[in-house]
Amino acid sequence: MTNTLRTEGLSKQWGGFKANTDITLNFEPGARHALIGPNGAGKTTFINLLTGGFPPTSGAVYLGNHDITKLPQHERVKLGMTRTFQINTLFAGMTVLESVVLAICERRGLQKVWWKTVEKHDEVVEEAMELLATLKLTNEANSITRSMAYGKQRLVEIALALATKPKILLLDEPAAGIPSAESKELFEVIAALPRDVTVVFIEHDMGLVFRFADRITVLVGGKVLTEGTPDEIAADPRVKEVYLGEAEHG
Numbered sequence: 001m002t003n004t005l006r007t008e009g010l011s012k013q014w015g016g017f018k019a020n021t022d023i024t025l026n027f028e029p030g031a032r033h034a035l036i037g038p039n040g041a042g043k044t045t046f047i048n049l050l051t052g053g054f055p056p057t058s059g060a061v062y063l064g065n066h067d068i069t070k071l072p073q074h075e076r077v078k079l080g081m082t083r084t085f086q087i088n089t090l091f092a093g094m095t096v097l098e099s100v101v102l103a104i105c106e107r108r109g110l111q112k113v114w115w116k117t118v119e120k121h122d123e124v125v126e127e128a129m130e131l132l133a134t135l136k137l138t139n140e141a142n143s144i145t146r147s148m149a150y151g152k153q154r155l156v157e158i159a160l161a162l163a164t165k166p167k168i169l170l171l172d173e174p175a176a177g178i179p180s181a182e183s184k185e186l187f188e189v190i191a192a193l194p195r196d197v198t199v200v201f202i203e204h205d206m207g208l209v210f211r212f213a214d215r216i217t218v219l220v221g222g223k224v225l226t227e228g229t230p231d232e233i234a235a236d237p238r239v240k241e242v243y244l245g246e247a248e249h250g
């Protein structure tokens with residue numbers, strides 16, 4: 001499958017410290033794939049290796065038939081893999097619609113001409129409104145992003161990532177710092193995204209993970225402990241041990 005993301009023997013070492021060791025994983029197209037594990041397990045490091053935040057010490061990342069291990073982040077985005085970024089000060093002061101229009105123009109290479117070509121402008125606004133509808137943000141189209149609830153701001157970040165038309169969307173704790181009612185709503189929207197987008201996400205809230213993931217990978221000490229369906233993971237005594245041990249120490 002051209003949309004399959006996979007890694008082979010991916011490792012990252014900081015000096016003598018092994019943050020990721022020999023991670024070989026397959027992300028099925030359309031999956032809602034959660035990465036879980038205790039603090040410091042190497043989840044964010046792994047996402048950074050996938051997106052090109054920094055290079056691996058060894059191993060490879062493939063998107064379909066492309067070996068993307070050495071590609072910079074923007075090239076990976078062009079091939080269909082993107083992550084969310086915190087809304088920067090420029091986007092925070094704009095309306096939701098303006099931000100998404102700008103992101104779509106960027107993808108279409110229209111950033112220098114869009115305000116001149118009314119016809120294209122209409123097309124872009126239409127695409128932006130469709131995207132906002134997918135994310136249940138239609139009513140917020142004209143709101144200034146920074147004035148919105150945090151849960152809605154996270155959705156705007158996802159809208160900006162989706163404006164690049166990704167096949168793979170990577171989310172590092174999308175619900176961090178938002179009230180639980182809003183995070184459930186956020187995950188409902190994420191779960192309902194079109195199935196042509198594979199979603200890989202890190203999440204600490206096990207309620208959300210088991211409700212919304214269809215595959216789960218457990219990382220411990222930088223290595224894959226196990227991988228499977230939510231039922232398989234819930235029944236795995238090694239996983240219980242890791243989380244019970246963490247609870248006892250915490």
Ligand SMILES: Nc1ncnc2c1ncn2[C@@H]1O[C@H](COP(=O)(O)OP(=O)(O)OP(=O)(O)O)[C@@H](O)[C@H]1O
Pocket residue numbers: 014017019037038039040041042043044045046
């Ligand atoms: N740039 C870096 N230099 C040195 N060590 C790093 C660097 N980035 C991460 N680490 C270390 O690698 C380990 C894994 O960190 P990482 O952030 O990937 O874990 P995590 O599973 O995402 O943790 P959390 O759930 O707490 O966010 C940690 O011990 C961290 O201190």
